[in-house]
Amino acid sequence: MRPTAALLLSANALLSASCVNGLAEEVFAAIDKQDDGLRTVNKEIWENPELGYQEVHAHKTLTDFLEEQGFNITRSAYNISTAFRAEYASGEGRAVSFNSEYDALPGIGHACGHNLIATIGVAAAIGVKEALQNQGVSGKVVLIGTPAEESLGGKIKLLEAGAYDGLDCSLMAHPGNKAYASYGRTLASWRANVTWSGEASHAAAAPFMGRNALDGFVSAYTSTGLYRQQLMATDRIHHVIQGASDMVANIIPDFVDSVWGVRGHSRPRAEQVREQLYRILYASSNATNTTIDITPFQDYWDQNPSFQLASEYHRLQMEHLNPLEDAETSNFTVVAPEDDSGEASASSDQGNVSWFLPAIQVGFPVGGTAPVHNAGFRELAGTDFAHQQAIKTAKVLALTGLQVLQNETFAKAMWEEWEQMIEEISVGLS
Ligand SMILES: [Zn+2]
Ligand SMILES: [Zn+2]
Known part of the structure; x- marks a missing residue:
């Protein structure tokens, strides 16, 4: 200012x-x-x-x-x-x-x-x-x-x-x-560890018994991509997968560990973007019947x-x-x-x-x-x-x-x- x-x-x-x-x-x-x-x-x-x-x-x-x-x-x-x-x-x-x-x-x-x-x-x-x-x-x-x-x-x-x-x-x-x-x-910057936990199951024999944690992550990733249309030029959202359950194609993945970051020109703007990200993350959990855990670890003004x-x-x-x-x-x-x-x-x-x-x-x-x-x-x-x-x-x-x-x-x-x-x-x- x-x-x-x-x-x-x-x-x-x-x-x-x-x-x-x-x-x-x-x-x-x-x-x-x-x-x-x-x-x-x-x-x-x-x-x-x-x-x-x-x-x-x-x-x-x-x-x-x-x-x-x-x-x-x-x-x-x-x-x-x-x-x-x-x-x-x-x-x-x-x-x-x-x-x-x-x-x-x-x-x-x-x-x-x-x-x-x-x-x-x-x-x-x-x-x-x-x-x-x-x-x-x-x-x-x-x-x-x-x-x-x-x-x-x-x-x-x-x-x-x-x-x-x-x-x-x-x-x-x-x-x-x-x-x-x-x-x-x-920029104001906020970051959190986000995990999705589901249920492993045979991907061919009993997929209906599983709950897919990777789908939880992908759902949030995709929704964030759609949200980018509403972002300002100075907003940022970025994320990485840090770990997951042993990923093999014939097991429904039951765990994904990731880091999500949100940035905005000011603290109030970063808060707005963060609130929408929370909606996206909870929606991804609901949509995939997985459990989400969000642990913030950074709040740079x-x-x-x-x-x-x-x-x-x-x-x-x-x-x-x-x-x-x-x-x-x-x-x-x-x-x-x-x-x-x-x-x-x-x-x-x-x-x-x-x-x-x-x-x-x-x-x-x-x-x-x-x-x-x-x-x-x-x-x-x-x-x-x-x-x-x-x-x-x-x-x-x-x-x-x-x-x-x-x-x-x-x-x-x-x-x-x-x-x-x-x-x-x-x-x-x-
Ligand atoms: Zn640096
Ligand atoms: Zn530096």
Whole structure:
């Protein structure tokens, strides 16, 4: 949801009040000084992909490195074994936070590039720490190690445990192919395990004695296909069979295990689609006389970025690292927040965070054509070029965080805009 014209005006007026530009040189130098170590951290995570809540190696690699850098570390924070919190404070003031994600995908490793996200969180925190420690800035920097983004909602557990309490903003980045985009929305996403249970029977001798669980699944699959005519362009329904009874053609299948996902542009829209999916699922159970069991395990809310933070990030990016002037990156596109269509793609548990405090998840390009969640993107995410792009992104994120710490007027306007946005996007929620 974009801010009103009045808020936009105040945002533009604030740009001239920026006071972080003088810090850029020292902040960038502090990050560059640790580049060898950051490259090693990045590589360690990329070469050792671990699934959600099993990121033991990444947790150790990151927390050991952060400890060496002088942060106060809480390992296995908030009773989540692979979560952590690293912080550094100097005097009184606001608190800026970054997220490091580090989970991988089954079978295709770091095909979402979370090794880069982990590296960016660490590098940005090092940059802000330099300003707190040596440049007279007051406040606190917090890096939250957020496991299990891909489907199990690590940040939702962290939110519930209070990890984001008392913080003024949450900043992070995600890699893609071609675009620098600081105002990235994501879709609300809901997912559930769905099973159909029936009765096995001889498919030729006594089919009338069986109840066919596969027919239950197929009935729902087909009805969902028909429902697609009524979906909006931004809605998504997707599903996979994860397991079944031993499938042989002469036994009526008595069990199917599957995962169903629903996404929508907003929480109210995702709820509408989900309600229709429930009707379809129950109808499939009735139609096939099978028993259905629906166990939701994911509720990611749509990500609504802070326009102020996105605008400031964009401004700092263009001022300090204008990517279009760099021969290596000039073929990419830069999408300014005011030119962003606001259309969402994919989903993230950072969405839930964005409903709790001002947040952004900026996009940065690592090139290539293989999309995320494709083995080709895993290769793109492991290159030196991707690392360099991540470090540049971290530098601008650090400056954006410092703006929140240093500029009272900016921070106040950011919170006011966020409160108004939350009021607007909450309309229609059940
Ligand atoms: Zn992903
Ligand atoms: Zn991802």
